[in-house]
Amino acid sequence: MRKKYFGLMLVVMLVLGLSTLSFAAASKSITVMASIPGVSSALDVTVSQVNASNNVFLQSGPNLPIDFGTLTLDPVNSIFTSQFYYAVDIGVNTNTGTSWTLTHTANSIQKDATNNLDGNVNVTFAKQTSSSLGTVLQKVSYANSNNVAYTNSQLTGGWLRLYYGIGTGSGDASGVTPIGANKASGAYAGTVVITLTP
Helix, strand or coil, rough: CCCHHHHHHHHHHHHHHHEEEEEEECCCCCCCCCCCCCCCCCEEEEEEEEEEEEEEEEEEEEEECCCCCCCCEEEEEEECCCCCEEEEEEEECCCCCCCCEEEEEECCCECCCCCCCCCCCEEEEEEECCCCEEEEEEEEEEHHHEEEEEEECCCCCCCCEEEEEEECCCCCCCCCCCCCCCCCCCEEEEEEEEEEEE
């Protein structure tokens, strides 16, 4: 009986010993890889037309002009107004880590050498962090918007949005006046250039 018991114990010990050996700790390293290509600096510009009476965005696109249309004479205040203002969103697509600067160049909105709208248009520079949430950086006249610049460090966490609107006599930037009823009639045109430099 003792031999059987001893034999059974020996078998149990061997089985337990083999089980312990078969579950010994082990590890294996597996490499995880991905390669992200560099994205060269490029401007992403969207121009949006906005209804001036209710602030509803009407149409947007990269090639939409800032066209205030045929202005309407307000007979009470004797000024010309527009039913639109414009929002221009400017993003910079890059992951190179290189510092960059966005510069706003304003070329006169003119009819001829003596008639222009440079003192009648507001330009607001804002840092947007969502489509509806932004912080005004500065508001100036179109005449004073030339060579205004912002760097990537100033726009971290957001993008640059520019608002362009005809002066109304209320809430205008310094130096902006409404377009009076005596302003010379005709077509006025100018250009805005946004330049990205490394």
